[in-house]
Structure formats: C-alpha cells, structure tokens
Amino acid sequence: MDPTPLDAGSASRVRALLPTLCDPDASFGEAHAAVQALHRELAAVTGIVGIEDEATHGEGTRLPGGKAISPAHAAQCLRETTRTVKFLRGVESALRDLAARVEGPVRVLYAGCGPYGTLLLPLAIRWPAERLQVTLLDIHEQSLESALRVAEALGVADRVAGSVRTDAATYRTEVPFHLAVSETLAQGLRNEPVLAILRNLWPQGAPGAVFLPERVVLSFVLVDMSRQMALMTNCPEPVARDHYPVVLDCGTVVEVSREAAEAWQEEPSWDGTGQAIRCPTLVWPADACPERSAQLIARVHIHGGIVLEHRESSITHPWIPTWGRDARPGARIAFQYVLGSRPEALGRLL
Numbered sequence: 001m002d003p004t005p006l007d008a009g010s011a012s013r014v015r016a017l018l019p020t021l022c023d024p025d026a027s028f029g030e031a032h033a034a035v036q037a038l039h040r041e042l043a044a045v046t047g048i049v050g051i052e053d054e055a056t057h058g059e060g061t062r063l064p065g066g067k068a069i070s071p072a073h074a075a076q077c078l079r080e081t082t083r084t085v086k087f088l089r090g091v092e093s094a095l096r097d098l099a100a101r102v103e104g105p106v107r108v109l110y111a112g113c114g115p116y117g118t119l120l121l122p123l124a125i126r127w128p129a130e131r132l133q134v135t136l137l138d139i140h141e142q143s144l145e146s147a148l149r150v151a152e153a154l155g156v157a158d159r160v161a162g163s164v165r166t167d168a169a170t171y172r173t174e175v176p177f178h179l180a181v182s183e184t185l186a187q188g189l190r191n192e193p194v195l196a197i198l199r200n201l202w203p204q205g206a207p208g209a210v211f212l213p214e215r216v217v218l219s220f221v222l223v224d225m226s227r228q229m230a231l232m233t234n235c236p237e238p239v240a241r242d243h244y245p246v247v248l249d250c251g252t253v254v255e256v257s258r259e260a261a262e263a264w265q266e267e268p269s270w271d272g273t274g275q276a277i278r279c280p281t282l283v284w285p286a287d288a289c290p291e292r293s294a295q296l297i298a299r300v301h302i303h304g305g306i307v308l309e310h311r312e313s314s315i316t317h318p319w320i321p322t323w324g325r326d327a328r329p330g331a332r333i334a335f336q337y338v339l340g341s342r343p344e345a346l347g348r349l350l
C-alpha cells in the first residue's frame with residue numbers, strides 16, 4: 001500500500017482516540033475500536049499495514065541479542081488491543097510520574113519504535129516539546145523513516161530529539177534518558193531481545209530513570225487441559241482471568257528486572273551456543289494431576305501496577321516446551337535462560 005499524502009486531519013483524529021486508548025475503564029469493545037481506528041490512520045500515513053502485506057512482511061533481522069521483527073510484523077503489534085492499550089497507559093503513567101519530578105523535557109529513549117512509534121508518538125500529541133523529547137531507535141531504517149513520517153503527520157516532529165539506527169542491545173547514549181521504553185517481547189520470552197536490550201540500558205539512565213516494562217516474569221505452570229477446554233468452549237470473552245483456576249504456578253523460571261539482574265549468574269548454555277543465566281530447579285508437584293500440560297508463560301509488569309496478564313496478548317500466551325511431553329508429577333526440572341541470538345528458557349528433566 002502506498003502512503004497517503006499527509007493530511008492535516010490525522011493529528012485531530014488521533015487526538016480524539018486518546019481518551020479511550022488511555023482510559024483504564026474503557027470496555028474491551030471501546031478499546032478495540034479505538035486501536036483499530038489508530039491502525040487505519042497510521043497504516044494510511046505510512047503505507048505499512050501488517051503481516052497480510054506479503055510484500056513488506058520480510059524476515060526481520062537476527063541480532064546478537066535476539067531477533068528484531070520486520071517493520072510489517074512490528075506494525076501488526078499495534079493491532080493487539082490489550083497489549084497496545086496497556087502499554088500506552090503504562091507509558092502515559094510513567095510520563096506523568098516523571099513530569100512531576102523532572103524540570104524541562106522528559107527525555108525518552110524508544111528502543112524498538114517500529115514503523116508507527118506506537119507507544120510514544122500518539123501520546124506526544126498531548127505533551128508540548130518543552131516537556132517531552134523522544135529519541136526513536138530501531139535497527140530497521142524503514143521503521144525509522146516511517147515513524148518520522150508519523151511524527152510529522154501527528155504534528156509532533158518537534159518532540160522527536162533524533163532517530164538512531166542501531167542495535168539497542170549495544171547502543172551507548174550520549175545524554176542519559178529519564179525513560180526507556182522497549183516492547184521487544186515474544187511468546188514465552190523467546191526469540192526477541194528484551195533482556196539484552198534492558199540489560200544494556202539499565203546502567204545508562206539518568207538518576208531515578210524509569211524502564212518500561214519494569215519487570216517480566218516467566219513462570220513454569222501446569223494447565224489442566226480438560227478444564228481449560230471446558231472454559232474455552234463455555235465462557236464468553238474475555239477469558240484470560242478465567243484461566244487462573246486451571247493453572248498451577250510451579251514457580252519463576254526467570255525474572256527480567258533491574259533488581260533481579262543483580263543476582264544473575266552466567267554459565268555455559270546447555271545447547272553449546274554461548275552463555276546462559278542460571279535459573280532455579282522447579283518441581284511438578286507429585287500430587288498434581290498427570291493430565292496437566294507443562295507450559296512456560298510470561299506476565300509483563302509494564303509500569304505502576306499495569307500488568308499484561310497471562311493470555312492477554314501473544315506475548316503472554318503460553319509456550320509449550322518439548323521436554324514437557326516427558327514430564328510427569330514429581331518431576332524436577334532444571335532451567336537456564338540462554339542468551340545470544342536465539343534467547344529462550346531451556347528446561348532439562350533431572
């Protein structure tokens with residue numbers, strides 16, 4: 001799809017969506033309609049639609065810390081309603097907290113802005129340039145060019161401090177930022193480089209800097225398949241919260257947060273690809289039903305109590321590991337989180 005000529009109406013149409021996008025009390029239907037309208041607007045501005053656009057879909061880029069998904073795939077992320085509104089609300093809440101204690105502009109590093117700058121540029125409409133300056137960063141030139149076009153279309157180009165094409169996992173900032181935002185996450189904390197990026201950025205913030213997401217927790221859970229099936233067939237949407245009774249949480253495999261990182265210890269990875277973070281050994285309780293399925297699932301603590309819960313998005317959808325097929329009640333499973341270009345949690349039955 002070709003981008004449409006810039007239209008002075010874009011900014012006001014997106015501004016009109018912000019109250020719903022940022023309202024925690026909006027219904028799912030209202031939020032969904034607002035997210036789809038935002039997507040239509042930004043797809044028209046950029047000409048990048050999403051993964052149905054075979055021509056621009058591409059493979060993405062495999063980096064030393066994980067995969068940077070393609071611009072079209074990154075555009076697609078906007079369309080996940082709950083993910084997008086929860087992240088937008090988290091960013092808005094972080095900006096408000098920071099504006100209360102930072103004089104002058106709140107400096108934001110948007111590490112992995114994608115082609116729409118989804119999590120910052122629409123919000124920037126409500127923040128004057130004197131109070132917000134965003135550095136857009138992405139490994140894909142097409143995404144940066146596209147996000148700059150969005151900034152122009154939304155009338156927020158003066159809130160963009162610069163754009164940097166580089167790997168966020170090795171980037172060195174010249175001016176410390178107050179807020180770093182990086183939604184570089186995928187199902188089961190696999191494949192995408194959020195850990196490598198945050199680990200690189202944590203020491204580079206200004207004093208009191210905020211990082212978003214603030215915490216990602218990957219858990220080993222058991223799911224009762226037959227009760228899940230009953231719920232899925234009988235319950236109206238949204239079902240995410242209704243899954244809790246059928247999930248038994250066996251413990252945290254790895255937590256990605258600045259605090260947890262202080263205790264990380266590295267060891268050689270079992271697959272021989274490099275280094276890994278040592279994780280605890282967890283147990284499938286001996287008295288838990290054998291009909292359960294072993295799964296890894298992430299919960300994303302975005303900011304200020306805003307949490308992307310299990311199954312609310314593709315990011316927080318469970319991953320079913322191959323070792324899980326052989327696991328039975330009473331099993332002890334050792335874990336490690338492999339660093340490098342294919343990050344993932346490995347489990348080994350002891």
Ligand SMILES: C[S@@+](CC[C@H](N)C(=O)[O-])C[C@H]1O[C@@H](n2cnc3c(N)ncnc32)[C@H](O)[C@@H]1O
Nearest residue numbers: 068069074077112113114118138139167168183
């Ligand atoms: C999941 S998409 C998110 C796009 C957008 N921020 C959003 O939330 O809708 C991740 C984006 O981060 C970029 N990215 C991933 N890893 C990166 C890295 N190590 N350095 C720079 N950009 C990266 C990808 O190219 C992609 O645009």
